[in-house]
Amino acid sequence: MVIQALVDQGVVDVFGYPGGAVLPIYDALFQQDKVEHVLVRHEQGAVHAAEGYARSTGKVGVVLVTSGPGATNAVTGLTDALMDSIPVVCITGQVATHLIGNDAFQECDTVGITRPCTKHNYLVKDVNDLGRVLNEAFYVASNGRPGPVVVDIPKDVQFATGTYDVAKTVRHKTYQPRIKGDQHAIRAAVDAMTSARKPIIYSGGGVINSGPSASRLLRNLVEMTGFPITSTLMGLGAYPAAGKHWLGMLGMHGTYEANMAMHDCDVMICIGARFDDRITGRIDAFSPNSTKIHVDIDASSINKNVHVDIPIIGDCGHVLEDMIRIWKARSVQPDKADMKAWWDQIDEWRGRDCLKFEQPDDYIMPQYAIQRLYELTKDRETYITTEVGQHQMWAAQFYRFEEPNRWMTSGGLGTMGYGLPAAIGAQRAHPDALVIDIAGEASILMNMQEMSTAIQHKLPVKVFILNNEYMGMVRQWQQLLHGNRLSHSYMDSLPDFVKLAEAYGGVGIRAEKPDELDDAIKEMIAANGPVLFDCRVHKLANCYPMIPSGQAHNNMLLGDEPELQEVSDAGKVLV
Amino acid sequence: MTPPATIESHTISIIVDNEPGVLARVIGLFSGRGYNIDSLTVTETEQESHLSRITIVTAGTPMVIEQIKAQLERLVPVHTVADLTVQGASLERELALIKVIGKGEKRVEALRLADAFRARVVDASTGSFVFEITGRTKKIDQFISLMQELGLVEVARTGVAAISRGENGGNGTG
Structure with missing residues (x-):
């Protein structure tokens, strides 16, 4: 049965x-x-x-x-x-x-x-x-x-045996979530959007969940309005990273321009995201002067963390469709001069080049490794999963997603050990695609045993390990908050990942110098079976920009400002 | 910055499928998300359709109260959620059984006060009474505090049962 x-x-x-x-x-x-x-x-x-x-x-x-x-x-x-x-x-x-x-x-x-x-x-x-x-x-x-x-x-x-009598379409007697958004609210939202001077669209995983058509509609909306767009970790790919309105990811390790634009905007259109604490930073300093529109299928997400002015309960795809229709019917559009001034401001923030890093000759910077991985895989059908930690944030910052459903990461719970099994699942669904788990050497060991699953079921997932012999994100926080006392964040006695791969019956590859990276990545892509790629990266690289805990989201630490700010006691208790 | 919001008390009535675990879902939601429960009553109210009514008195800021209602509505076996406090006039009643031990003058005084509060004597011995009283929570609180001096030894309360006034049916939504 x-x-x-x-x-x-x-x-x-x-x-x-x-x-x-x-x-x-x-x-x-x-x-x-x-x-x-x-x-x-x-x-x-x-x-x-x-x-x-x-x-x-x-x-x-x-x-x-x-x-x-x-x-x-x-x-x-x-x-x-x-x-x-x-x-x-x-x-x-x-x-x-x-x-x-x-x-x-x-x-x-x-x-x-x-x-x-x-x-x-x-x-x-x-x-x-x-x-x-x-x-x-x-x-x-x-x-x-x-x-x-x-x-x-x-x-x-x-x-036991029994009767299997099930109607073709199951409709639950009480659970019938609302799909269509309230038309008055959507009209009010469009009103706010047309009179905006400094608008921003902030989209999330809800757009991905709503299906590919919602992502298409989101692109239409951005195209039509000319508004800048940022996205949460979970929403990457709904709007293409190559799009000219793209500001990059927002939040704790988001880009300078995305977070500054969120802070300074006058109208915020949140679509399928939930004002998570990784996004808002200090809640009372979050985007203080904006009218907030929030589209969410779950009524309990609305007004949970941040008070919003125009809530719209409904499926992102349906609401976007209505928004576009109403926008098109309007003769009034945002003022061109205002929009230009806003984009000029954004370009100034972009000029800060918050993701820049130096790549020396003798060791591999983790950011560079992701950049090369992206360049060498972007023309294929590629699915990326991650574990949790610094490598996850670098992947989000430096791997550029053009399509939805290509990026799988543990956002809410932050589960180390997610990436390899998730890659196995994605590979099972897309047997001919290239599926890569971007991992850290600490996270990967949490579900290492799944290599055996990949081998048995001939699922040729590639595990790209940024190995710095530290639990990098833990160490970064210890440096920032705990006086550089690196309590138990050093990975001693690591396995030899190349031998480990071979022990499982897979392929092991190691790269230690920048000049050998490209060939090694190509070798990984060409390999038939599962691969463990041990990419030895700079041990002390940290993940920037960063909104330190307890800080406002326009108060970011950038990588080229080495002196660390004092974190308040209130900030220290946050995670 | 918004000024600190005031804590309000709300009576929320929830109609749920009477299935195993449904109360645990509701209570788990309150404890898991750190909401208060000041009073809770639950029992099957419509036997044929297997529906139960849960009445919860809770306290929180207006934002938290809205969250509580939205979170409750999200539970799969929940049919309707009504905030009787927002709907205005609603009836709230509680029943209490109160045991008082005493002799002589105190005993007479307890009986006299019980009469004034329209509490009934449901059990009596030469040295004790059990009073049954129904009414709003405040009235019962007041009666209990009076009995404190007159030999109160034990209290059992049902918690609040509530319903909207007037012609509205179906948990204030019909």
Whole structure:
């Protein structure tokens, strides 16, 4: 019955790991050929792989794990999917219904544990509910603001037979999120936009989640209005990095021009983003003089952190469509002289060249490594995932994304170990594409075991490790906030990544000097199987620009100002 | 900078599917996001459609109260969320059982006050009374504080049940 529901939902690939309480489903899986299974090496990897699969395709990612430790290992992945609004359905086995609550072997309260880290969850106690619940799970995961859904199925229910009677289209009786935005609010938003003198569009992951058409509409809107646009980490690629209105990413490690424009603007159009603390900096100093428009499908995102003037609850794609239509019908447009003055100001900020760095001859700067990686892969169909840390921010700053769904990173939860399994999921969905996990040597070791998954399933992911032998972002904060006392942020006894790759049956490559980098990257691209690329980079490079914690977002540290500012006590407690 | 917002008390009525775990979802939301619960009542109210009504009295700034309502509406088994405080006139009632032990003059005084508050005696022994009182939270608070001096030993309260006045049905939305 489980397989039938998966087939009905168009599921082709499942990421999972078997165990006692889920064996009946694995047995059914064995006896059919419509749904294929990717065997991971750890359940956290299964969820991240499903996330990578979902984020690169727009489809729901599916996970199948056993009870107890299978479910608890999946929790980090589920929380990650919740924070980043990724649609995932996770089926967990459970001990038989008569054993629930008895501390049975490999029992845990899966629905209890996953309640706060899923969008919704179910415990199915009657096999006759199973078909409906599974189909409903896909509906809930993918409609409204997407998120992870757990379906916990006791083993006796898996063995039982019942009727599978499911209507073609599942509509949940209460959960029916609003898609169309309120027309009055959209008109008010367009009014504010046409009278703006210093506007900015700030887009986020919601545009990606809304689907490729939303990204096209966003491009139309930018083109039509001539407004500058910045994006969150999660929204990269919705507007192309090559577009002339692009200011780069905003936020803690965003560009100087993006953050300054956000601070000084008079009208802010936030589309599918959530005013996260990485974006706003000190909240009471965030963009003090602007009229804020906020488009979000989730009403609880509105006015959560920042008070907005014009809230629009609805799907980004639909609202953008209405916005464009209303804008076109207007005869009044923003004043040309005002817009020119605004762009002149932005160009002045751009002139600060906040991402510049020096590349000496004798060692590789991490920024340079990403630049070369971009130049040598930009003409291919390339998907990039990352782990979490400095390398992630450099990837966001220096790899240029022209299309949506090509960039997968753990934004909200900041999960080290996300990148390799996510790359495996993306590669599974796009077998012929080039999939690269830009990693740090610390993060990659958190889910290193998934190399084995990549080898087994012939998924030729490339892991590009910026190896500085430090947990770089931790060290950067220790330098900034903790008197340069580098408590446990040094990676001693690292494995030899080249030998490690070979031990797994993959290819290991190392580059230590700038002049050998290009050839090594080309070798990586040409390799047939999975690659671990050990890119030895400058050990002490730090990630700039940076809004220090507790500071206003127009008060950025730039890389060429070596003296560090004192961080206030209030700032120190922030993460 | 905006001036510090004032903390307001709101009574929120939530209609939910009566399914396992639904109360845990609501309570988990409050504890997980650091919202207050001053009072909570829950029971099935429409048996045929398996609906329950949860009444929560909570306190927070207007921004937090809006967040609480939006977060509640986001829960999958939630049908409707009504802020009875914003809707204006609503009825709020609580029931309390109050045990008082005493003899002589105090005992007579307790009985006399109970009469004034329209509390009923539901159990009596030679040395004790159990009073049953219904009313608004404030009235019950007041009665309890009076009983404090007259031998109060135990209190059981139901928490607030609330409903909107007038012709509005369906949790203030119909």
